[in-house]
Amino acid sequence: MASVAVGSKTAPGPSKARRWFAGFKERETWVAYLFILPWLFGFLVLTLGPMLFSLYYSFTNYGLQQIAGLESTKTVGFKNYEQLLHDPKVTSSLKNTFIYTVMMVPGKIIVALLLAMLLMRVTEKLAGAFRTIFYLPHITPPVAIGVMLLFLFNGRVGIVNRGLSLIGIQGPYWTTDPSWIKPSIAIMDIWACGGTMVILLAALYGVPKHLYEAASMDGAGRWRRFKDVTLPMISPALFFVFIILTIAGLNQFTQAYTAYFGAGGSQPEAALFYSIYLFKNAFEFFNMGFASAMAWLLFAISMVITVINILVSRRFVYYQGSSR
Amino acid sequence: MSVGTQQNAPPPLTAGAAAPLPTVREQGPWYRSRPDSSWIVKGFFILLLIGLAILFLYPFEWLAAAAFKPRGETFDNAFLPQTWAWNFSGEAIPSPAPQKLFNVAPVARWMWNSIWISCLGAALTTFASALVAFAFAYFRFPLRNFFFGVLLATLMLPGEVTMIPVYLLWNHIGKFTLDHPILPHIGTNTQYPLWVPNAFGSAFYIFLQRQFFMGIPRDYFEAARMDGDGYWSMFRRIALPLAKPALIVTFIFEIQAKWFDLITPLIYLRDQALFTAPLGMKILLDRFNAGGGGEGDYQVIMAGTFLLILPMIILFAAFQKYFIRGIAVQGKKG
Numbered sequence: 001m002a003s004v005a006v007g008s009k010t011a012p013g014p015s016k017a018r019r020w021f022a023g024f025k026e027r028e029t030w031v032a033y034l035f036i037l038p039w040l041f042g043f044l045v046l047t048l049g050p051m052l053f054s055l056y057y058s059f060t061n062y063g064l065q066q067i068a069g070l071e072s073t074k075t076v077g078f079k080n081y082e083q084l085l086h087d088p089k090v091t092s093s094l095k096n097t098f099i100y101t102v103m104m105v106p107g108k109i110i111v112a113l114l115l116a117m118l119l120m121r122v123t124e125k126l127a128g129a130f131r132t133i134f135y136l137p138h139i140t141p142p143v144a145i146g147v148m149l150l151f152l153f154n155g156r157v158g159i160v161n162r163g164l165s166l167i168g169i170q171g172p173y174w175t176t177d178p179s180w181i182k183p184s185i186a187i188m189d190i191w192a193c194g195g196t197m198v199i200l201l202a203a204l205y206g207v208p209k210h211l212y213e214a215a216s217m218d219g220a221g222r223w224r225r226f227k228d229v230t231l232p233m234i235s236p237a238l239f240f241v242f243i244i245l246t247i248a249g250l251n252q253f254t255q256a257y258t259a260y261f262g263a264g265g266s267q268p269e270a271a272l273f274y275s276i277y278l279f280k281n282a283f284e285f286f287n288m289g290f291a292s293a294m295a296w297l298l299f300a301i302s303m304v305i306t307v308i309n310i311l312v313s314r315r316f317v318y319y320q321g322s323s324r
Numbered sequence: 325m326s327v328g329t330q331q332n333a334p335p336p337l338t339a340g341a342a343a344p345l346p347t348v349r350e351q352g353p354w355y356r357s358r359p360d361s362s363w364i365v366k367g368f369f370i371l372l373l374i375g376l377a378i379l380f381l382y383p384f385e386w387l388a389a390a391a392f393k394p395r396g397e398t399f400d401n402a403f404l405p406q407t408w409a410w411n412f413s414g415e416a417i418p419s420p421a422p423q424k425l426f427n428v429a430p431v432a433r434w435m436w437n438s439i440w441i442s443c444l445g446a447a448l449t450t451f452a453s454a455l456v457a458f459a460f461a462y463f464r465f466p467l468r469n470f471f472f473g474v475l476l477a478t479l480m481l482p483g484e485v486t487m488i489p490v491y492l493l494w495n496h497i498g499k500f501t502l503d504h505p506i507l508p509h510i511g512t513n514t515q516y517p518l519w520v521p522n523a524f525g526s527a528f529y530i531f532l533q534r535q536f537f538m539g540i541p542r543d544y545f546e547a548a549r550m551d552g553d554g555y556w557s558m559f560r561r562i563a564l565p566l567a568k569p570a571l572i573v574t575f576i577f578e579i580q581a582k583w584f585d586l587i588t589p590l591i592y593l594r595d596q597a598l599f600t601a602p603l604g605m606k607i608l609l610d611r612f613n614a615g616g617g618g619e620g621d622y623q624v625i626m627a628g629t630f631l632l633i634l635p636m637i638i639l640f641a642a643f644q645k646y647f648i649r650g651i652a653v654q655g656k657k658g
Binding site for chain 1: 366369370372373376377380381382383384386387390399401452453455456458459460463464465466468471474475478480481482483484485486487488489490491492493495521523524525527530555559580583584586587590591602605606607609610611613622625629632633636637639640644647648651652653654
């Protein structure tokens, strides 16, 4: 994000440090700090402080006994992190999360892009009406999506299998067959692709028409125009939704938890996503130390993925102008 | 930059009077109103869109129909209920009889909890974020860029990292307030953790609103200063009214976020009377879904889920423009 404002221009005068400290004599500085005080306080108390505590807890045996004050907190070194490697459920939940993300992100982007391009082909009035319809699933609460997932994809009576049988396909038992649980969650997510679609639609509207005319004059066919004009021009938006959706995928919790966990869920191993297992460790088993270590692993993984994405994007993402 | 204008629109050629905004038609890609697209091609696309629209709307229709079907017919997949049933309220008859949504649990209470918590939280975060965003946009002060960088960095932090210590913090506050009976009980198993953090603003909204405040010409503020306005009245009288679209976007997005949130109430709330609507519906699912060992009153689950979606649809109908703009603007920040 390149929009961080540039500081005041350097002018000859007292040293940089002197001028910097002189800033604190200005009334404006104090007013500004008063204005950002809510965030500053929230950042210290609800973000930075908790981050440090979380890091500390991840090296301790902090748990139910410690919350109740029955035992003192002991540091255990890297034991929690070692346990991450040896707990088979950490491995399987990570695998579940990756598989789901790999299905959901491209699926959502492709469907959203196809819908957006379809909307570009009809008049604005029609596009507006259809845009509203395609956007509706996006405002459906995830808990409701989880409930609908369970019943729409029910192997016996669900409408999805009913529909598939109409075209002669025997649908799988989506909600109980381990290999179909994640695809059904991903399909419900793809259904809710309206937000992605609106972002891509805005990007498509922004592509200047003359580029297409120039490409046509150079004899570019439909596919070439898509590949060499549309895709590069909307690549910043594509990259943005890719990053946002990847992070959302790694943090998938609500739909899967609603449908499969809690008091009345069937607790299938195939739907045990990383955040769900983390939540269970923290707030069902009260292994706060171990859960903190899990959280830092998740943080590390999402940072690594984001950095890779940014590095890869340098090759593919085209930003208009040099300032962005 | 202002919300909704074209990012790469050509600069207006006419100087002086405000140039009309470039219309989308001049800008759109080649396939918009192409001369050779015949009625057959157009008709094909419209039919395709209608088909897709039916596919996208069908789950809603299915749910709405199921909410009005009697027990035993919930999964008959009929387009309209064969026999209409009112599953929301009625006489309380014990279990062998079909249950009604409002009898089985304090559902009205849950809805009200969600409504006031989301409205209060959204109002707080809108105001707090506006204060901070305005400061980052207007003032020059030492460490500004550093703090703004920190703010952007917090956007990348997964909530799981701070979730546990923040819970423990509320737990401590709870113990402290229980030890001192003069204080109100604030802590876990109260609703404070659900909305108090909103009073400190939110990095994402601060970022969004700062972009908006930066689009307001600085002259407006200088003029207000000339008129003798202090910083506060400048913020209140000029910045806030001009940023109204961004404030509305923040408000409705936060309401939506609250209505989507399951994990926070799940962590903090134990008493049924305190539940928010999403958590309540999850509890209803657990209780009545026979697949998970529940009682099999599926019509109650369907009615509850229907009720959970309804406020979001009303909110969307009322603020459609802002939803779409708010989302579309996000993409341009990438």
